[in-house]
Structure formats: C-alpha cells, structure tokens
Amino acid sequence: MTLLPAHLRFALIANGHASRIHRAQEKPFDPWPVVKFFSPVGVATWLATEIDSDGDTLFGLADLGFGCPELGCFSLAEIAAVRLPFGLGIERDRHFDPLAPLSRWTETARRTGSISLAEKALLRRKFDRLLPDPPARPDGPARGEGS
Numbered sequence: 001m002t003l004l005p006a007h008l009r010f011a012l013i014a015n016g017h018a019s020r021i022h023r024a025q026e027k028p029f030d031p032w033p034v035v036k037f038f039s040p041v042g043v044a045t046w047l048a049t050e051i052d053s054d055g056d057t058l059f060g061l062a063d064l065g066f067g068c069p070e071l072g073c074f075s076l077a078e079i080a081a082v083r084l085p086f087g088l089g090i091e092r093d094r095h096f097d098p099l100a101p102l103s104r105w106t107e108t109a110r111r112t113g114s115i116s117l118a119e120k121a122l123l124r125r126k127f128d129r130l131l132p133d134p135p136a137r138p139d140g141p142a143r144g145e146g147s
Helices: 006-024 076-081 102-112 115-130
Strands: 035-038 045-051 057-063 070-075
Touching (some): 006 057, 045 115, 057 115, 070 076, 102 115
Antiparallel strands (some): 035 045, 045 057
C-alpha cells in the first residue's frame, strides 16, 4: 500500500498553501485532517492536515501513546522508515473519516488522552446527531419514569 497516494498529497499541499495564505492575512485556519497514519502493533497515531513545500514535513496531531497528543510537525520519511515487529510498518487508515476540524480533534484527544479515544468520541457524537429524536409521549412519562 502506498503510504501517501497522489490525491491525498495534493489535498495536503492545498491545505499547506491555504495555511500560509491565512497566516499572511492573520486569519485563523482550522482544516479537517486529510490522512491518518497508525501503528498496526501499537498505539502511535498521526493525523495530518498539511504538508510543507519540502514534500516531507507534515503538520497535524501526533499521539505516540504517552497520554498527551500534541500538535506539531512530523516527517513523512521518518514515518515511512519505521520498522515494526513481524516486518510491519506504519500504515494509512484507508477508511478514515475526518469527522471534525483539527481544533476539535486536538481538544478531544487531549481530554480523552489519545487520538483513538477521540475518534470514538467524535464518531459517537456524529451518530448521536443522525439518530432521530424519540417521539413525544402524549400520555406523559411511562411508569417508573419521572416523578
């Protein structure tokens, strides 16, 4: 599997350009993550929103499993070079759903202690919004409910 296919690289480059423009105009920029990388034998997880013009430096949220996910830069080449047990390497989540802007990921990951737990919380929130509200009960609460 290609760690970073062309269409995702293009989206990261576009976000990088947009980020520089917003910074120059002193405007906030809060993109949604483009790609998620993870260790198949551990808890290390990275969410990237943009890539620098060097083609290697990614920006996003990194979680190495110490309970304190951090915003910052990380190297695509270093992630690609990681060798894990059983001949495995870092993988890209091909079914990743960005769910929210990076600021919400960061806040949720810091509150829960990991990107994985943040993803579960954000998914739960997404599906809670999709569920219809329960119908109103015309006769008041059922026996045992309320006072």
